[in-house]
Amino acid sequence: MMDIWSWICELPSNSEEWSDSPTFELASSGQADQDDSTRSIYLRADRTSGSEAEAAVIFTVCLQGFHPFNAEKPLWVSEKCHLSRENPFLPLFLQLLQEIIALSPNAPNSTCPRSQLQKLKPDPIAWVMNSHSPESFSTFFNLVFILRLFWLCACDGPNEAGWLYFQSLLASALETVSSNPSPVLRTFLITVGVDMELCFMRTLGYIIAKWCIFRELGVGLQALVPPPCRGPGFSYATEAHGFWVLKGYAPMMTMMKPASSNGLKTQIPRLDAKEAVLKYTLAHQQLEALVQLEYSVTYHDGFIQVRARVDNIRLNVAKLGFKNQNDEAEYGEEKHFPSRVRIWVGPEVGATYVGGLSLSRSTENTDREVEIQKIVKGNFQKLKLSKGKAVARTSTKTKTKNWRMDQEAEGNAAIFDAVLYDNATGQEVATGKPYGETGGDPVHGLRRRYMGANRPFTKTGSVVLAGDEYGEEVGWKLGKEMEGSVLKWRIGGEFWVSYWPNEAKTSFFETRYVEWCDEVDLPLIPAKMMV
Secondary structure: OOOOOHHHEEEEEOOOHOOOOEEEEEEEEEEOOOEEEEEEEEEEEEEEOHHHHHHHHEEEEOOOOOOEEOOOEEEOOOEEEOOOOOOOOOOHHHHHHHHHHEEEEEOOOOOOOOOHHHHOOHHHHHHHHHHHOOHHHHHHHHHHHHHHHHHHHHHHHHHHHHHHHHHHHHHHHHHHHHOOOHHHHHHHHHHHHHHHEEEEEEHHHHHHHHEEEHHHOOOOOHHHOOOOOOOEEEEEEEEOEEEEEEEEEEEHOOOOOOEEOOOOEEOOOOOOHHHHHHHHHHOOOEEEEEEEEEEEEEEEEEEEEEEEEEEEEEEEEEOOOOOOOOHHHHOOOOOOOEEEEEEEEEEOOOOOOEEEOOOOOOOOOOOOOEEEEEEEEEEEEOOOOEEEEEEEEEEEOOOOOOEEEEEEEEEOOOEEEEEEEEEOOOOOOHHOOOOOOOOOOOOOOOOOOOOOOOOOOOOOOOOEHHHOOOOOOOOEEEEEEHOEEEEEEEEEEEEEEOOOOOOOOOOOEEEEEEEEEEEEEEEEEHHHOOO
C-alpha cells in the first residue's frame, strides 16, 4: 500500500531545499487515453511565502487528464500546516477526521447534533499521533486519507475518477484493515469517544458496502481488486473500571453465510427487479455489537476468586444511508435483525492456574401451568336407581419467550448463549426458514416485529440483553501464587443476524454471522500491594 504519511513527513522544512510543488501520485490509469493523456489522482504540496518561522504547507488533491478536465483540476485544499510548530501536520489530520465525521451516514433520532460531533479536540488527536511508531500511524493515516478521498472522487469528481478510486486505492486500504487492523485505529476510537467512533465506523462501513455491491453487480471490479470482500469486520476489547468490553462492527456483506446441514451454502431465491432493490437496501446495513461484562476479584486464604457477570449485550443493525435514498419509503422497515449471540470469556488457552469454573444458571425447564376443571351433574330423586353424570375439562398454559438464555462451559471458558425463536412455529430463527419446510408465502411470527407491546426488539430494531436474563454470575478459582500478576483473559463471541420479511411481500431471506475474539487484562493486584 502507498505510504502517503511518510511522503508528507519527508517534505523539507528548509526553503532552500524545497522544489516547485512536489507531488505524490495516488492513482494512475497507467495508460494514455484517446487524447494522449494519462488519467491520475495526485496530492500536491505548496509552500507559502514568508520567513522560515512562518513557513507553511498547503496540500491539494488534484485530478489530471479526466474528460472534460484534461488539465489539472483541484478537488480539495487543506488548511495551512505550519512547519515550525510542534506536530506541524496536526491541522491536516484534524481536518480529514472532522470532514469524515461530518459526511458520515445519517443516524436517525440521534441525540447528539451533527455540529457538535465535528468539534474534535486537538490534544487527544495529537496524543494519538505521538503514542505509536511512525510505521503504525502511517497505516492509519493512509486509511483516513483514503476514506476522505472517497467523497471527493465518487461524488465531486467525474465518473472515471470514482472508477479509478475503487480500482486502485480502496481495495488495498480495506485489505490492510481486514487482514491486519492498525493498533492506532483502536487507540483512536477509544480516545475520541463513542459518538465519534460511531460516525467514523459508519463511514467506513458505508464505503465497504459500496465496494462489495460493485463487486457483486459484476461491473468489472472482480478482476481488479483482491479476493471477495469477506472478512471479520473490525473489533477491539478493553478493560477499565471493573469492566471487560468487546466492541465490533461488521458491514452486512462482509459477514459470512453459515453452511446448511448438507454442507452447502444457504440458497437464495432468484430475485426479480423489485426484490433486487430490497437486497440493495439490506446491503447498506451494519452490525454494531457491544458486550460489557462486569468482573470482580477477591482474595482468600489459599486461592483467588474471579467472578464475572453479563452487564449488557447490545446489538444494533444500523442503516448506512442518507435521508434522500429513493428506496427508504418502500423498504424503510426492512432490515436484518439479531437472531443469536454466543459470548465466551475465560483464561487464555492452556492456562494451568485455574482450579475450577462455576456457572450460576441451570438449564431451563419450561414451567407448565395445568388447569383442571371438573363438573359433576346428578339426579337424586326417590328412585330405586339414581342417575349421575360427570364431566372433566383440562387446559394447559405454557409461558414462552422469544429469546432463550443458557450458560455453558468449554474447558475453563464460560459461555453465555442467547437464541431467538419464532413463537409461531417454535423454530430457531438463525437456522430456520420463514415459510417452513413446505415453502409457499412467508408466514411467521416476526412480521411487524418492531411494533406492538410483545415485540422482541426495540422500535429501532436493536436488542438489549442485560444481566437479569443471564443468571447471577460465573466464577473461577485461581491459585494464590498468581497474586500480583496481570493475566490475559480472552473474550469473544459469535454474532448472528437474519433477514425475514417484515412488511414487504418477498420470498427473500438470509442469515449471516461474524466471529470476534480478543484479549483483555485481568489485574490480580490487591490494594495493599499498590500502596
